[in-house]
Amino acid sequence: MMIKATKKLFTKIAAVVLVTAACFTYWSCCTVKANKNQKENWENLFDGKSLKGWKKLGGAAPYEVVDGAIVGRMTKGTPNSFLVTEQEYGDFILELDVKLEGTSTNSGIQTRSHFEPSDNNGKGRVYGRQVEIDPSERAWTGGIYDEARRSWLYPLDLNENAKAAYKQEEYNHIRIEAIGNELKTWVNGVPTAYVIDTLDPTGFIGLQVHGIPPELDGKKVYFKNIKIQTSNLKPKDFPADVHILNLVPNDLSAAEKKAGHKLLFNGKDFTGWKSARTGQLPGKGWEINNGQINVLKSDGGESTNGGDIITQEQYAAFDLSFEFKLSAGANSGVKYFVTLKEQTQGSAIGLEFQVLDDALHPDAKLGNNGNRTLASLYDLITSNRDGRARRSIGAWNRGRVVVTPDNKVTHYLNGIKMLTYERGSQSFKDIVATSKYKDWENFGEAKQGHILLQDHGDAVSFRNIKIKSY
Numbered sequence: 001m002m003i004k005a006t007k008k009l010f011t012k013i014a015a016v017v018l019v020t021a022a023c024f025t026y027w028s029c030c031t032v033k034a035n036k037n038q039k040e041n042w043e044n045l046f047d048g049k050s051l052k053g054w055k056k057l058g059g060a061a062p063y064e065v066v067d068g069a070i071v072g073r074m075t076k077g078t079p080n081s082f083l084v085t086e087q088e089y090g091d092f093i094l095e096l097d098v099k100l101e102g103t104s105t106n107s108g109i110q111t112r113s114h115f116e117p118s119d120n121n122g123k124g125r126v127y128g129r130q131v132e133i134d135p136s137e138r139a140w141t142g143g144i145y146d147e148a149r150r151s152w153l154y155p156l157d158l159n160e161n162a163k164a165a166y167k168q169e170e171y172n173h174i175r176i177e178a179i180g181n182e183l184k185t186w187v188n189g190v191p192t193a194y195v196i197d198t199l200d201p202t203g204f205i206g207l208q209v210h211g212i213p214p215e216l217d218g219k220k221v222y223f224k225n226i227k228i229q230t231s232n233l234k235p236k237d238f239p240a241d242v243h244i245l246n247l248v249p250n251d252l253s254a255a256e257k258k259a260g261h262k263l264l265f266n267g268k269d270f271t272g273w274k275s276a277r278t279g280q281l282p283g284k285g286w287e288i289n290n291g292q293i294n295v296l297k298s299d300g301g302e303s304t305n306g307g308d309i310i311t312q313e314q315y316a317a318f319d320l321s322f323e324f325k326l327s328a329g330a331n332s333g334v335k336y337f338v339t340l341k342e343q344t345q346g347s348a349i350g351l352e353f354q355v356l357d358d359a360l361h362p363d364a365k366l367g368n369n370g371n372r373t374l375a376s377l378y379d380l381i382t383s384n385r386d387g388r389a390r391r392s393i394g395a396w397n398r399g400r401v402v403v404t405p406d407n408k409v410t411h412y413l414n415g416i417k418m419l420t421y422e423r424g425s426q427s428f429k430d431i432v433a434t435s436k437y438k439d440w441e442n443f444g445e446a447k448q449g450h451i452l453l454q455d456h457g458d459a460v461s462f463r464n465i466k467i468k469s470y
Helices: 002-039 156-165 254-259 426-432
Strands: 054-058 063-066 069-073 081-085 092-100 107-116 125-133 144-147 151-154 172-179 182-187 190-196 204-209 220-229 261-263 273-275 286-289 292-295 309-311 318-326 331-338 351-356 396-403 408-413 416-422 450-453 460-469
Touching: 054 125, 069 081, 069 204, 081 107, 092 107, 107 144, 107 172, 125 172, 125 204, 151 156, 151 190, 156 190, 204 220, 254 261, 318 331, 318 351, 331 396, 351 396, 416 426
Parallel strands: none
Antiparallel strands: 054 081, 063 069, 069 220, 081 204, 092 172, 092 220, 107 125, 107 204, 125 144, 144 151, 172 182, 182 190, 261 460, 273 309, 286 292, 292 460, 309 450, 318 396, 318 460, 331 351, 331 450, 396 408, 408 416
């Protein structure tokens, strides 16, 4: 009996020791975590128990706290709903974990955003830059969308390597840095988007429950571990090969300069440009004002007024970006690999990113299967018809052409991939053979060439023209 009692006593003591050790370990971990958060100036935006410090705006989707997470329920018949901070923020670093149910749902995190109470028939509307949460096959999580204002700024077509970072039906860790004019995002530690924008130096942070079709009614989105830094901010490094979207006209950020980008237009004069006809500056048909190059309207003919202008330098493999604004019914283009070897009466010959008012200009209905429409490789390859890529006439659009050293070429419009092809490939040669360029030997295969802005006799403006050579 004595031996059994002693064994029971030792068993109880051992159990107490184990529990005490476990508690000490937990307390130590929590203390270390708390000390780390305190040292790094983290502040919890969500206490894990209530919605204190938050308020609902927009639609009527419900939010509640369940097991230490804010849970929003998608609700049919209501527009986008937002749970937003009562406080507004300027510079900050925000981290949180997000999970969505389903693979056709959607959500987002508003940054420095605002509310217009008179919009949406008096129900009000949230607007501002949003970090996308997208579990669909498109996989644009971490991209930047401008809610209820400018649409997509940074779709993940601009950083395809980051598309695989999101994990469906799991918690994903999101990091957002909003410092000065720069907004950067990470998804599960993967650098995702980089936008430079002067709008909204301050605003609230918001958690979105997206408006849905009826079949998604009841799906949920979860947010937890929401914390923020607002002082002594230390931004993380961002890889130099990730595309930077700089919306400041005719500006190069320090990061862009470091990555090798340079301006092709300084916003003031025609330095670096010349007439494709004479080699001098054009005597008419072009002007510069308000930081933009303007093609002046004439007769709508191809190169019948001031004529095309080209860069002084030639380029081989490059990343070219530019902004353009069309007047109603206008036609123009941005050409590349222009050599001037061909003798033409009209515009100089080269591969062309088509710039066109598809709705009003008749050229959109010519060619083959729409291969003369906006962002197409003119008369050769039709662009992606995704309507989200297109802005209204009179608004600025962002074009981009990337040519890699292996001759792969990609066109983008407002960040969305429009087409891709390989210069000199058999498929490329086959397309050329059925086009208006069939009589030009080795068309589009020059080792290097000028960049060209086309005078097609219509009012078109260009700005923010920059290039990086590979």
